Amino acid sequence: MPTVEYRGMNLVVPENDSEWREHFALARSHRLMLRACAACSLMRYPPSHGCPWCQSLDWTWREVSGRGTIYSYEIVAHAIQPGFKAWTPYAVVLVELDEQRGVPSEHEALRIVANLLTPEFAPEPEANVAIGKRVRVLFQDLAEDFALPQFTLSDEPAPGRVWRLPA
Amino acid sequence: MGNLRDRYCIAGVGETEYSRHSGRSTRAMAVEAIKKAMADAGLRPDQVDGMMSYQSGDSTPANWVAPDLGIRLNFYMDVFGGGSSTEALIGLAMGAIEAGMCQTVAVFRSMNGYSDFRIGGTGARAAQPVRGLDLAQVPFGMRSAGQNFAPTFMRHMYEYGTTSEQVAHVRVAHSRHASQNPKAVLKERVTVADVVGSRWIVKPLHLLDCCLETDNATALIVTSAERARDLRRKPVYVMGVAGRVNKPRTDFHWAAGPITRVAGYHARDIVFGQAGIAPDDVQVTGSYDAFTFTTMLQLEEYGFCKKGEGGAYVSSGIIELGGRRPNNTSGGHLCEGYTHGMSMVIENVRQLRGTVDDSCPGAADGTHSYDYAPGKCRQVRDARIAMNLGWAMPPTGSALIMRN
Numbered sequence: 326m327p328t329v330e331y332r333g334m335n336l337v338v339p340e341n342d343s344e345w346r347e348h349f350a351l352a353r354s355h356r357l358m359l360r361a362c363a364a365c366s367l368m369r370y371p372p373s374h375g376c377p378w379c380q381s382l383d384w385t386w387r388e389v390s391g392r393g394t395i396y397s398y399e400i401v402a403h404a405i406q407p408g409f410k411a412w413t414p415y416a417v418v419l420v421e422l423d424e425q426r427g428v429p430s431e432h433e434a435l436r437i438v439a440n441l442l443t444p445e446f447a448p449e450p451e452a453n454v455a456i457g458k459r460v461r462v463l464f465q466d467l468a469e470d471f472a473l474p475q476f477t478l479s480d481e482p483a484p485g486r487v488w489r490l491p492a
Numbered sequence: 493m494g495n496l497r498d499r500y501c502i503a504g505v506g507e508t509e510y511s512r513h514s515g516r517s518t519r520a521m522a523v524e525a526i527k528k529a530m531a532d533a534g535l536r537p538d539q540v541d542g543m544m545s546y547q548s549g550d551s552t553p554a555n556w557v558a559p560d561l562g563i564r565l566n567f568y569m570d571v572f573g574g575g576s577s578t579e580a581l582i583g584l585a586m587g588a589i590e591a592g593m594c595q596t597v598a599v600f601r602s603m604n605g606y607s608d609f610r611i612g613g614t615g616a617r618a619a620q621p622v623r624g625l626d627l628a629q630v631p632f633g634m635r636s637a638g639q640n641f642a643p644t645f646m647r648h649m650y651e652y653g654t655t656s657e658q659v660a661h662v663r664v665a666h667s668r669h670a671s672q673n674p675k676a677v678l679k680e681r682v683t684v685a686d687v688v689g690s691r692w693i694v695k696p697l698h699l700l701d702c703c704l705e706t707d708n709a710t711a712l713i714v715t716s717a718e719r720a721r722d723l724r725r726k727p728v729y730v731m732g733v734a735g736r737v738n739k740p741r742t743d744f745h746w747a748a749g750p751i752t753r754v755a756g757y758h759a760r761d762i763v764f765g766q767a768g769i770a771p772d773d774v775q776v777t778g779s780y781d782a783f784t785f786t787t788m789l790q791l792e793e794y795g796f797c798k799k800g801e802g803g804a805y806v807s808s809g810i811i812e813l814g815g816r817r818p819n820n821t822s823g824g825h826l827c828e829g830y831t832h833g834m835s836m837v838i839e840n841v842r843q844l845r846g847t848v849d850d851s852c853p854g855a856a857d858g859t860h861s862y863d864y865a866p867g868k869c870r871q872v873r874d875a876r877i878a879m880n881l882g883w884a885m886p887p888t889g890s891a892l893i894m895r896n
Contacts (some may be wrong), residue, residue: 328621336631337623345627369742371628394846397650397751400640402692403631405614409633414695417634419643419746432749437627456650473631488650 329468332408338471346373346396351386352472355464359435361387368425370435378429389424389435391462392479396421396436400451400490415448416441420460420476423461439475453478494850495766500586501727502894503720504533504713505838510677510829512606514707519552521709523560523760529598529711530561534724537562537806540713542588542597545570546577546832550609551602567594570611573736576882577601577781578833579890580735585714595719601834602709605762611705611830612636637782638694638702644886645785646696648752651800654788658803660687662784662819663700663826665812670823672813672850672870674756677704678827681866687784703825710834712841728844731893732766734759738888745887748830755889756793756881763879763891764795771795774893775875777817778836780883781824787811788890790881791819813864813872821848821870833882838894840878844896846871 327339338346348371351358359368364381367390375382397419404410422435442451446465459481465473506528508514508521522545530540540563543554547570567588571577578599580777585597605611613636622630634640648654664684670676682700690699720727737759741748764770771794779787779794784806792802796817805811811819822828822839829835842848846858850870854860860871875896882890 331631331632333619335733337621338627339623342623344624345821349538349627354625371625373743377741377791396746397643397647399634399639399646400692400695401639402694403632405612405639406618406633410635414692415633417632417639417643426497435750436746438632438634438746440632456646475632490646490649490686 329471331467331473333406334408343374347386348372349472350470352464352474353466353470355472356388357413357462357474358388359388360384367381368435369428370437384489389422393422393460394484395419395441395454395456395458395460397456398441400452412448414451416451416454417461418454420475437474439473442475442477444477449478455487457483457485457487459483496572496586496590497687497731497766497768498729498895499717500589500714501717501720501729502582502712502837502841503532503715503723503727504529504535504723505711506532507710507835507838507842508708510675510706510708512677512698512706513648514604514607514630514666516579517542517552518550518602518709519556519560521707522552522557522600522711525602525709526557526561526598526600529713532725533713535596535713540568540598541716542585542594543568544581544597544599545762546573546581546601547573547603548572548574550604552601556598558739567597574832574884575782576736576833576884576888578837578888579880579882579892581731582837582892583733583735586730586733587806589714589716596715598711598713600709600711603832605830606705607707608884625743635838638697641886642694642697644751647698648785648789651752652803654803656688657684658700658807659701659784659788660684661807662787662811666820666824666826667780669818669821670827671866672822672864672868673828674851676823676828677706677848678823680811681881691706697783703782703829704830706829707832708829710831710838712834712838715841724846726896728841728894728896731769731895734762736761736873736884736888736890745885749885752789754789754793756790756891759792759820759889759891763893767893769877774877774879775810775817775879776821776840776872778824778840778880779819779880780833780881781820781826781838782841782872782883784826786883789820789885794881794891808870813870821872825892831882837880843872843875844878844894846875
């Protein structure tokens with residue numbers, strides 16, 4: 326830190342970064358922590374300073390289970406970042422966490438963008454990627470005080486419809 | 493606030509060639525496009541005293557361009573941004589004139605979007621350091637526009653059963669329009685099979701679902717209806733405008749769904765409210781085609797069909813020339829060239845004048861054949877009201893309604 330090199334990218338988290346620095350450091354201790362409002366208790370992601378619902382500026386870090394469901398996804402076939410070319414095709418997933426689904430209103434949720442990886446940190450084969458599948462967090466350690474929260478398929482059965490782009 | 497409907501207009505439009513090899517600076521191209529727009533309007537340099545542009549560190553600011561045109565500025569502003577800026581800047585130009593800051597504003601966008609700063613994000617842009625909010629997506633190989641938008645379309649397919657074949661019709665329609673546009677970079681007509689058979693870029697998007705990257709400058713002139721009365725062209729009036737309207741949580745729009753909803757959901761009441769019309773009153777649309785599905789999503793969000801029925805709408809023939817409400821009659825960003833929205837407004841201005849620059853011998857005087865075969869006419873018969881739906885991102889968009 327403050328710069329982590331990953332797949333040819335410089336991920337910059339300077340000392341004065343008051344959103345991400347702690348987030349990635351907490352991930353390095355293999356805990357997925359989100360900001361929770363000290364006034365109304367609602368959690369939010371990405372890390373931010375004001376509560377989107379009650380505007381309180383006071384917050385704490387709160388651990389979540391790291392379990393969720395694939396809400397949407399894409400399969401990158403043509404990488405634009407040179408460091409990702411060897412990874413293609415790779416999945417980017419939008420994961421909806423189990424906590425706070427449909428709260429405080431129907432279409433709101435804690436959703437996180439990540440890659441869908443095998444436990445060995447390789448891209449999950451495309452045929453296994455689908456909306457509705459259950460996933461759990463997987464921490465990809467990149468530096469002493471920096472890990473990327475990623476996701477991997479869990480062995481839980483999907484609770485609802487499972488759908489993938491027709492081949 | 494008072495309604496400015498019909499009190500402002502677009503008095504002139506102009507552009508450079510659309511190419512992948514301009515071989516010159518964004519300053520040189522901007523000067524050419526603005527000069528053409530001024531000539532189109534019949535304006536002398538001392539009659540233009542405002543200038544606005546938008547860019548992302550890839551262009552030349554207005555105050556470096558104006559002196560080449562002999563213009564002394566009473567107002568200028570260069571804003572950060574891309575798609576959906578066109579409509580927003582037209583509204584801001586109206587505001588600047590209304591506030592008495594200036595009298596006539598040239599709006600331009602100049603970019604070497606292929607030969608220098610690749611719009612698709614490859615090259616120098618892909619190597620930029622990742623910081624701040626970009627850390628939520630870019631470390632996961634989600635950086636280009638296609639990568640940023642694809643999960644929106646994927647979820648639309650899941651929720652509504654929309655198919656690749658349905659949105660491929662957007663490319664098909666726009667390629668047909670481009671075949672009647674001598675300026676278009678891609679003039680060849682394509683089929684649905686061509687689109688869904690092209691290679692994958694980021695699923696669910698094929699190569700032909702994606703727009704072009706090109707080098708060009710585009711310009712238009714905004715002035716009051718009163719001042720436009722004596723100018724060379726019949727003015728095209730602004731009936732309503734909405735600029736950079738956002739969904740909630742635009743910092744990370746995935747947090748506040750439905751994620752298949754786009755900004756038009758919030759913009760439509762603003763723009764239709766000002767104009768005092770309904771979608772059925774519009775004869776020509778310019779729904780931003782960064783990708784085939786962005787055109788589809790916006791058309792349904794603005795109420796040209798029901799939510800979720802965009803796939804059926806764009807594959808019905810309605811959006812083609814000869815159909816009930818053609819979209820992007822120039823070929824748009826998919827086929828004509830990539831301009832961050834300017835060319836779609838320019839095209840609609842020409843449609844409303846009746847002087848679209850197709851191959852009809854009398855086009856400049858408004859004489860058209862209305863034969864929509866390749867290489868022929870692309871003028872819409874009796875176009876009175878046109879609408880532009882500007883797209884920046886799923887949660888951000890602009891809109892403009894014009895009449896003749």
